[in-house]
Amino acid sequence: MRLVIVFLFFGIVTSCDNSKLKKPDNLISKSQMVDIMVDITKLSSARGLKKDVLDKNGIVPDAFVYKKYNIDSLQFAESNDYYAHDVDVIKDIYTRVKIKLEKERDTYKKIQEKELKAKRGEDSIRRIKKNRVKDSLMRVKEDREIEKIQDSLRKN
Numbered sequence: 780m781r782l783v784i785v786f787l788f789f790g791i792v793t794s795c796d797n798s799k800l801k802k803p804d805n806l807i808s809k810s811q812m813v814d815i816m817v818d819i820t821k822l823s824s825a826r827g828l829k830k831d832v833l834d835k836n837g838i839v840p841d842a843f844v845y846k847k848y849n850i851d852s853l854q855f856a857e858s859n860d861y862y863a864h865d866v867d868v869i870k871d872i873y874t875r876v877k878i879k880l881e882k883e884r885d886t887y888k889k890i891q892e893k894e895l896k897a898k899r900g901e902d903s904i905r906r907i908k909k910n911r912v913k914d915s916l917m918r919v920k921e922d923r924e925i926e927k928i929q930d931s932l933r934k935n
Contacts, residue, residue, distance in 0.1 A: 789830060800864040807858040809872060813856065814877045817883075818844050 807815065822840035826833060835841070845851055863869045 793931070800861050803857040803861055805854050805857070806861060807854060807864070808847075809868070811848060812858060812862060812872055813875045813879065815844055815848055815850075816872065817879050818847065820876065820880060 819840070822833075822843065824840075826840055839854065847853065862872060
């Protein structure tokens, strides 16, 4: 039993390689990795929400990102592995991704609020016009009723 434990311990120790990972020849820069991760995150969200729209337009998220940044899956995987090997670096990349996504979200929220305000304004104008038309119709109806009453009084 001790022998099994020693082999397990030896296996675990030797499998944990703390040496630096070799830098890939075609390493993607940190800033470009941030941009790629932002796009991957957005496309993953889109895939979850509107998969049919992506399919209908023939958009394959991974292929789209690779083409956009002129990279391939191996280059991305090697760069991702390289950066993931250093916890501080990958943490920095993900922090920058988060900040960038939050800024975009805030920008779109502001646009959405402006559109909603404009729509409310249009709805208010439409409601006022509708009420004016309604009031005019009511006046016409009242005028007709008054005329009918006056006509009936004249006849009597």
